[in-house]
Amino acid sequence: MPTSASLVDHRSPVAARAERVVKAYGSGETRVTALDAVDVEIERARFTAIMGPSGSGKSTLMHCLAGLDQVSSGKIFVGDAELSAMKDKALTRLRRDRIGFIFQSFNLLPTLNALENITLPMDIAGRRPDQAWLDRVIETVGLADRLKHRPTQLSGGQQQRVAVARALASRPEIIFGDEPTGNLDSRAGAEVLGFLRRSVDELKQTMVMVTHDPVAAAYADRVLFLADGRIVEEMSAPTAEAVLDRMRRFDGRRES
Template structure:
């Protein structure tokens, strides 16, 4: 096991925010020889603590692969990754599983709720499995932030899709992870429910100090973020601060144009 410390003041790129996650020279390749496919090609990026970062790019650009590598759900071919001050590259499975359980939250397109449990039981399930008691004051704050106070005894089949995803958001927040990763978290929701969930994610950053990384293809969803990292062909090609849906859409159209002329 190797452990490295990222300077909490400057991070890896000379900025002034603490770094919640960091990739340095990451390559992810599948296959070998003529069949070798490079999904990530020498990617370096810092994820700022207490911020909302979106990862965008054309289909096949490597955005989900980057998120999975940052979250320790997939291994890298070369390069290094940190969560906070801990380098996760090369961690044994048992230690990596414990780190994910204790420090990382996940929100996926599928809600992944257990149908036999009610909302509050689903929210506290990861902590129950880990043998940890919930911080009741924090749990109450999370439940209030995501607007579930009157739905805690309802089972998933008694909740709308938007409400189920809000349960999934609360589950990710409840354990107070250092960072939450979302892979198209509103992909299965209609626009109204999606806007509700995105609003809750935004509030969790602004009011609860959470750090969120979200992969999305939706310019409207990306506009909720503080910063967007754009990937193309496995490389980071651009970054946008204080995005708007129109600016994001224009940038994505630029990718489409480049694809047609390449």
């Protein structure tokens, strides 16, 4: 039986990809195209941010890449698995076993303590956590002294750290974050973003985050900019200032 490490070593450098993906809602005169023939590759063990004006398709792209929304045409892959060809049961199993999610709302169960919330998805799936990995995740997100606390006993930033640890605990191939710091103040948001950054650098996790915040995007290795359902630009090694300048140009173009 191959170890987790040996499996990682033989994986493709691409964690997920979209090929000529179209996502449209409605038909005829009421048809709205949210994604317009999008091609993109998400690199493994890298942090990718997705940005764009309201209505640009950034959340739709993430939902399609994560298998939460079906494409109208084109193909979506996670690793070598084609999500766009899967039936519901297989897709549900793939999302459970290979994909992690972090949402703006923390989605913690109030009756469970932090550790129980972290391991809940694996408990439901009937899988035992890898204890060494779980310990490392808990250390990375700084929760070792909060494991017995219930969500009401934790700050917003600590609750989101529990959600981050929950997403990391099953060692998914890729984690998607939908505005994961949107409900946090700037200090707590920076704290959570730092943990996401560490999970990429130290745990070799693959992270994709939709955000409207240039400061959050600056934690990523790469930023994809969407406009009108298309990827119009990307930026490597972003800074908050460079991202903000790019977003201002978007706004200026829309107003002209």
